[in-house]
Amino acid sequence: MKRITLLLLVMAVMVLSAGCGSRRELNELGLVIATGVDGSKGNYRITSQMIIPSALYSGSGGASGTGSQTGVFVFTSEGHTVKEALDRSVLKNSRRLYFSHNNIFVIGKETADDGIYELIDSFLRNLEARETVKVLVAESSAKEILEMLMPPEKLPGKALDDLLNKEEKVESVYKAVTVHEIAYMLSSEANAVSIPEIRMEGSEEEDLKTSEAFKRTAPRANLILSGLSLFRGEKRVGSLNEQQSLGVSWLMNQVKHQTLSFDGSREEMSSFVIDSAKVKVTPVKGEEGYILKVRAKANGGLRESNSMDDITDPKGIKLMETEIEREITQIIQEGWAGLQQQKVDVLGLADKIYRRNPKEWRSIQPQWNEQFAKMKLDIQVKVSIKRTGLFGESFRKLQNKLHGEE
Amino acid sequence: MSQQKIRASELVVSLILFEVGSTTLFLQGGGVKQNAWIAVLGAGAAGALVLLLHLAIHRRDPRLDLFLLFHRYMGPWVGTVFNLGFIAYFAYEMSRNLRDMGELTMLTLLPGTRIWITALITLLVVANTVRHDWRVSFLTGMALFPIMVASYLILILIIFLSGLIHYEFLLPVLENGVNMDMAKEVMKLVSFPFGETVVFLVFYPLIQQRRSVVRNIMISYFGIVLFLAFINQLSVMVLGPVLAANTTLPLLETVQLVQFPGVFERMDALFTLILFMGLGFKMVYFYSGAVIGLERVTGIGYRKWIIPLGALIFWAAFWSPNYTHHIWLGREIVLFTIWPVFQIVLPALLFTVMLLRRNKIKPH
Incomplete structure (x- = not known):
């Protein structure tokens, strides 16, 4: 009898003490699937692309099923450092950002020209920022790239990730580079690394920023992998076009x-x-x-x-x-x-x-x-x-x- | 103190758990970059001599533990002073592990939980194991050993399968030859983890059958050396020598890079499991060593010492104001000053005295 009581007690403790002190409810989370950075040292702007779960599952599935709502919400926050810019987003966003599903990190042109060491440090130092994130360099600003939808996909961040994976296997012109690979290449003797570039192609970029994008059969703009950015040390020193990238x-x-x-x-x-x-x-x-x-x-x-x-x-x-x-x-x-x-x-x-x-x-x-x-x-x-x-x-x-x- | 005996196999398994313990937490031999494996193997060879010294002490008088030996061969006064020193050393080692555990939990699993809470819970768990007599701690080792082995095997397997290993990171071998950096890394490694086997001098007398124990210990010791060199080099081969040496938890970083999309990502849990077990065992043996020492010195049962010593250890764990200080103290200072005294100098002294007075004092 005493044993059974003890056993029950132990089980009760196990159940109760495996508590939920740091619990996070799904509807309080902002699942970030892509981030980007613009600006230069001392003045960074971080853009995050966050999933709106309700927009994904309402409607009957088809891309146009939800009508006016896009699958993601994009916002930008500013700060002196990368981490500060990221965390200042709480001032304008109700959700707790969750980065475990972040697949894509876009470096804006300005930041690439200015230097990326600080970014890499921020990734390596923080647990929630994964070093397996794939990195792209934007030919314009990262904000602009992240604000674009990629019809027919509802989640552009995820779509970019899939695009890179598929491209690597099917055409092998560009290979996705992770933050860790960049850190390794830059810390090696060569002190240089190449990162795929992305840019907007077409004229009407506004088309891609609203759910209008899903309403046209042929959106008048789209995102495209367009070349390789070459970094020597922390700065981008040049880039290669598609043909040269193929050779590389x-x-x-x-x-x-x-x-x-x-x-x-x-x-x-x-x-x-x-x-x-x-x-x-x-x-x-x-x-x-x-x-x-x-x-x-x-x-x-x-x-x-x-x-x-x-x-x-x-x-x-x-x-x-x-x-x-x-x-x-x-x-x-x-x-x-x-x-x-x-x-x-x-x-x-x-x-x-x-x-x-x-x-x-x-x-x-x-x-x-x-x-x-x-x-x-x-x-x-x-x-x-x-x-x-x-x-x-x-x-x-x-x-x-x-x-x-x- | 009850005279429960332990089996030789239990001791060997515990020694393995103890040595692997928290060693894989840090990059060993990072100062010599891709030549870390040479440093580990070199230190393993040097550590074997230290271990042989400990075993030689044990063999001369197999019935007495570390504290009784000092008491018997150095006289009650000098012996007691040294014994208190050893108790302090074991307790400090334990407190360092406790801090490691707390810091590790904060860095990886529970960033929002206060460090004293995790440290306190850990201390309670470890103290409970110690309270139950060493027989329990050794059996716990036997029980958890397969889990530990399986976890490491899975970890190694997924790292190999993920294709993250760059064998070229091993080159060039010894570009600067064997220099001061190498000597420094070897010295560090002899103190941590290899020399820490000194605490087992408390447990050797508990072994039931002494036949071929020394041989088994040495064989498993060399197994440990090879394993540690291998798993340490794994981080170097995945992260590259520069990044590996500058990463706080290189093995965690390595594990985090493993990605099998859709199947399993984030294998961090496995890493933490391994580390918790490793640190836990280290703490159990150091804690046991310290309380048994207190019983030997004062004659008061070791169980009565668990709480007061635990409080002291808990306090000592938070000595360092920050992690950097904690690591600096542990990885740069004590390894060259305090550790060698207890691991090498005092045992060597004891052995010399035992030899000199072998005609006056017969083995027990």
Whole structure:
């Protein structure tokens, strides 16, 4: 009997003492799914994109189901530091902000040009700010990007996250960078990092800021990943366009899957889809300075062709492989030229040299940027077309043979 | 004091729990960046000598514990002074762990709860275990050991699966050779955690069968050294040497980076679980060591000492005005000054006296 009483007592204590002192009710929480920062040192503006749960689940599901309400609410608060700006939001917002579901962090142009060390510190120091947040640089202000809806998605922050994930797997032009990766790259010997850029495309940006966005079949503006911002130290020193970013993606061995168009021997375009690619980049010491040895391998299949060569013959495939190799070489060269021009070692070549030969690295470290700008490329690309799809020779060639068109 | 004996396996398991304890909380050997593993292994080798010294003391007179040995071989006066010193040392170690526990809880789980509340609850739990006699603490160790092992295995597994490990972060190896930084890190590591096994001199006499105990202890000790070097290097390989060395809780940071979208994110709970158990065991053994010492010195039963000593420990835990002071004191100062005295100097002195007076004083 005594035992049972004791047991009951213990259970009662367990149930009661697992209390709810720090409980937070869902309807008091402001789930933040994206944040952004604008401004410069001493004067930051933080923009948060918060979910409105009721707007998400009312109506019959379709994007236009809820009529006039948008799925998110966006607000901006100011402060001298990033943390202060974030916390001052309580002055204008009734909800307790909750950052565990924050997926996207947008750095405004002004902040990127001014410096990002303070941001990184704020992330690393605070528990609720996760270092796995994906970072984007806005070509304009972060506020503007976060205020835009991304129809048909109701939650733009989530949509941006999905966009980055999908893009990385399907086209591999940009790779999402997390706060931790930025912190690591900047604290490494290279002291440089590249972050994808986002901008608004189109003319009528106001369209995207209200639920009107859902009412048009073709909104007159949209968000698009548009390039790479290059950081040396804490400041953005330049950016690359899409084509150059593609080259950098190759050099960083980030290509997982990608569609490449290439010219054939008679300037007819075909499409090759890469299923796997592997790139090895090694700085090698040459007679005059370092040479960048690039060895790339790509496998994939033909997915569209205008080729007049006989691609049912291994010889024709060989020819085509050379053409693709030429195309990839050119992409890589373009990306490399872009990096060299800006003298930003986002590939972490400095660390590669340092790891292989720390003493030598210390001696070239002071002139590294100049060395980097002078490095020559030595590229070898090996492409293998594994299959050519459901059709043999290109339709153009077939027609040409049949009807003698040209 | 009852003469309950413990099994050799229980002692070995407890030693493992004790050594792993709070070690994984901090980055060990951060001063030598990616060469931290070399520092841990080097310190492990040096620590083995310290452990062998402790075991040699035990083997010369296997029936007496640390306090009785000092009393017997150094005389009642000198012996008592040293014994009080050891009690203070154990109590201080315990208080440091208590503070660690409080700070850790605040940093990770309960940022809104006052630190004295978590520290008080922890103290009560630990004191309750100690009150129940060492047999209970050793059995608790046996019971929780599988959970600890499983937790660490899951943690290691998910870190490997997440693809966060950069093996290239291990390079370059020893770019500056073996220098003063390395020596400093090795010295730190010998004091914490390896030398802390000195508290087990209180427990060795409780072992039932002494056959091949020394061998088993040494084997598991080397296992611990390898494990600690490995898990420590894991943080370096994920975070990079610079960030790992500057992060307050590197393993937590590492765990936080693990993301399997949709399956599991935020594995922090596992980390905290491990740390609570590790810190808990450290506290239990230090607390037990200290109260048993008080019983030996005063003759008053150890249970009566739990509350007064607990109060003192609780007070000592809040000695440092802030976390920075607490860590600075613990990681930069005591490791070079106080710890070696109790872990190496006094045991060496005791052993020398035991050898010199071996003809006058026969083993008990």
